[in-house]
Amino acid sequence: MKKSIIDELVSIFGQENVLTEREDMIAYSYDAAPVEIEPEAVVFPTTTEQVSKLMKMAYREEIPVTPRGQGSGLSGGSIPLKKGIVLSMDKMKKMIEFDPNNRLITVEAGFTTSDIDPIVSEANLFYPPDPGSVAFSTIGGNVAENAGGLRGLKYGVTKNYVKMLKVVLPQGDIVTVGSKCVKHVAGFNSELIFVGSEGLLGIMTEVTLALLPIxxxxxxxxxxxxxxxxxxxxxxxxxxxxxxxxxxxxxxxxxxxxxxxxxxxxxxxxxxxxxxxxxxxxxxxxxxxxxxxxxxxxxxxxxxxxxxxxxxxxxxxxxxxxxxxxxxxSVKPNLILEDATVKRSVLPDMVRGITAIAKKHNVQVGIFGHAGDGNLHPTFLIDQSDKEEMARCHKAVDELFQLAIDLDGTISGEHGIGLEKKPYLKNQIGDAGIKMLQDMKRMFDPKNLLNPGKMFDMPGEAA
Amino acid sequence: MKKSIIDELVSIFGQENVLTEREDMIAYSYDAAPVEIEPEAVVFPTTTEQVSKLMKMAYREEIPVTPRGQGSGLSGGSIPLKKGIVLSMDKMKKMIEFDPNNRLITVEAGFTTSDIDPIVSEANLFYPPDPGSVAFSTIGGNVAENAGGLRGLKYGVTKNYVKMLKVVLPQGDIVTVGSKCVKHVAGFNSELIFVGSEGLLGIMTEVTLALLPIxxxxxxxxxxxxxxxxxxxxxxxxxxxxxxxxxxxxxxxxxxxxxxxxxxxxxxxxxxxxxxxxxxxxxxxxxxxxxxxxxxxxxxxxxxxxxxxxxxxxxxxxxxxxxxxxxxxSVKPNLILEDATVKRSVLPDMVRGITAIAKKHNVQVGIFGHAGDGNLHPTFLIDQSDKEEMARCHKAVDELFQLAIDLDGTISGEHGIGLEKKPYLKNQIGDAGIKMLQDMKRMFDPKNLLNPGKMFDMPGEAA
The missing domain is CATH 3.30.70.2190 (Alpha-Beta Plaits)
Incomplete structure (x- = not known):
């Protein structure tokens, strides 16, 4: 990365909030998916305005930027695929406002999800979404991935609780979308466009969430x-x-x-x-x-x-x-944890199908998950050093996703597409579906600089 | 409208599904908002493919198309502002599938909302959103406006129940967005982009809704x-x-x-x-x-x-x-029913503020509404033939919307922006917010032909 760029990063974020040393880059090269790519710099904003300045610079200099919460994502969403700058939300973790009267809390995006309940429980409230990573993942990451959890059937998922977002758009504009009101219909459902957008459309810096009585x-x-x-x-x-x-x-x-x-x-x-x-x-x-x-x-x-x-x-x-x-x-050195999801009514077909696929390709699989919402976690038990087994496992995963699609289900219930499921998305949503996503990405991010290469490839982009 | 266009409409929809007579145009010139503009033709599709063909023709010939449910909207959403063709969903009202196991129902967009409960109550299920128009409004219209109702606080609004949509995009592509699964994160939250989009981004032809136990x-x-x-x-x-x-x-x-x-x-x-x-x-x-x-x-x-x-x-x-x-x-010949909405906690400020505004401008107002979700219906009682009173009422409405915005609320809780609140939206969401909506509209509908002139003006468009 050019010295002039690094100097500009330092001028935006301060020396203590810019990392460029190799050993630091390694720490930001991976998340909970099995891929590693080192960025060229890591920055730690403390304000929304700094994020805006960064995106304006990134746009001018055409540098990829990949936002990152705590790197607990299972689909590779925070891997800096095209290198460039990792934007860590680790220093934006303040609680901004707790409003028990309106059953709302507003936090910065780097706030740890499980830190909400101790604050709001004093007013007999709780935040229902409970992804497996709740103890360490951030609200920003949960919103970006539309995180689920064990209580989805009764309580829904992250998108059901996002009321308002402050977002830095890829070209640096700051917008506030949504409303603190229970009902609002002024403008498109813009806040929900960003929920589950996997960091492709904008960078959430502040999040207002709805709460429920315990x-x-x-x-x-x-x-x-x-x-x-x-x-x-x-x-x-x-x-x-x-x-x-x-x-x-x-x-x-x-x-x-x-x-x-x-x-x-x-x-x-x-x-x-x-x-x-x-x-x-x-x-x-x-x-x-x-x-x-x-x-x-x-x-x-x-x-x-x-x-x-x-x-x-x-x-x-x-x-x-x-x-x-x-x-x-503990059964094998590695595992691949999937989240293919179907309608509750075809759960037995799915379980039997997965078991048959594993048997056919001679790989071990254990299936657990959320039966009420058809969100299974078939877990393939493997040894990554065994190339032959890995090849069989990949075939099994391919068939698993196709089975979910054939059963009118989805390749991802709660982990996201990211890098891991990118090759399969087209089979589910078709060419017209992919084109709509590409068009949206292009509109928000015409230079494809914000978390590029995730969820789908842009036309002409290397797969 | 040119004879060749009418001939093409007849070839797509059949003679019995194309109206062009003046007296018919009058019937489709208004909804529940006080504006009247006659279209040049009204068509009644019976299939999604016909809607797709219409939009391809409209794009080729640059003819505005305005979708319409039962015309019960309160914000002018179905008024054919730029004339052209009204697309009535009156002949697409079939129930496609009731799936009690997965608590889902799929209907065509012209299906009447209150016709759902008699079908699903046999399995002890119900559809919670209950807009005031529930007995005659259509599901397509409810989705387009993100309709609310009396039960919003506990049960949410239309967007909380939309699982999957078949949509014809403005240029004629047919996409299926969303999923019948309880959880799904494959692609952006595309189905929710269309909920509340007021017919600007696409035409819903089939809707899958979640149901709850009675x-x-x-x-x-x-x-x-x-x-x-x-x-x-x-x-x-x-x-x-x-x-x-x-x-x-x-x-x-x-x-x-x-x-x-x-x-x-x-x-x-x-x-x-x-x-x-x-x-x-x-x-x-x-x-x-x-x-x-x-x-x-x-x-x-x-x-x-x-x-x-x-x-x-x-x-x-x-x-x-x-x-x-x-x-x-019954108090006065006419009324203007508003739906400015605030956080529950500032409800008394809102009620007192509205009363003071009405007094200041010497207009009568009655306030009722949904206290749990801060969604009030201040209702101004007027005589439209009294120009002087109308002028005072418009000033009061202006101040009402500004009060809602000042109280961190929204100019519309459940009726939509349409034509009626278009002049006020910028005050609420700002220039960057409007620009984002315009960008989205341009991406979906580059020629601005689908329900043009609603919610916001496009750059260069007459206000």
């Missing part, structure tokens, strides 16, 4: 099934009975066995599936919902239905699910 | 307040207690008196405000919520708190609210 009570249960079909039928029966559980987590036989190998959580190794189910709300309501669930579940081929009577029992029921990913990770 | 039970109450502040404080207290009513409707003293003049609904003429409150859900939960509400409301300067014990009592409590708009309409 549910008064929670009921928890574990259901163990003799067959996959009975687990799936139980899910359908629960939904048909008009109940919406706050959590309905699924683990398949392979995951159950990985868990039991890792730590005895009391799960029967020959069970085909388990569901971990929670209801929440006013106490009588949560209890009533769980009683309906028990009744529906027991109509099916079930081995056991355990209801937690207290927090210790709940923790015991959830122990297996909590260690599931670590248990799977 | 609440088991409902509790209803009427609270009568001696002062505006105590009503507002009661709203804050209810929210602070962690309760989210499904309905919390407000009427001010002027509306109360208009109601009592119209029909004796038992409301005290000297009360400053009433709140109509409902809770719903599991029976014990709804009852508990209402008991919390009663406790919170009674902490304030209240005259009376009446709880309905049955449906007849509920109907009696709601009688005043039900006739409010008709009652106000």
């Amino acid at each position: 549910p008064q009570h929670r009921e928890s249960a574990l259901a163990i099934f003799n067959s996959l079909d009975s687990a799936a039928q139980a899910v359908s029966d629960i939904i048909a009975a008009g109940v919406t559980p706050s959590t309905m987590e699924f683990m398949d036989n392979a995951t159950i066995n990985a868990v039991q190998n890792f730590k005895d959580c009391g799960l029967p190794r020959d069970a085909e599936a388990v569901l971990l189910i929670e209801t929440d709300g006013e106490m009588n309501s949560a209890k009533w919902e769980m009683s309906v669930i028990e009744e529906q579940v027991k109509k099916n081929d079930i081995r056991e239905f355990q209801r937690a009577q207290n927090t210790a029992e709940r923790d015991a029921l959830f122990a297996g699910r909590r260690v599931a990913l670590n248990a799977l990770a | 609440p088991q039970h409902r509790e209803s109450a009427l609270a009568i307040f001696n002062s505006l502040d105590s009503a507002a404080q009661a709203v804050s207290d209810i929210i602070a207690a962690g309760v989210t009513p499904s309905t919390m409707e407000f009427m001010d003293n002027a509306t109360i008196n208009a109601v009592q003049n119209f029909k004796d609904c038992g409301l005290p003429r000297d009360a400053e405000a009433v709140l109509l409150i409902e809770t719903d859900g599991e029976m014990n939960s709804a009852k508990w919520e209402m008991s919390v509400i009663e406790e919170q409301v009674k902490k304030n300067d209240i005259r009376e708190f009446q709880r309905a014990q049955n449906t007849a009592e509920r109907d009696a409590l709601f009688a005043g609210r039900r006739v409010a708009l008709n009652a106000l309409a």
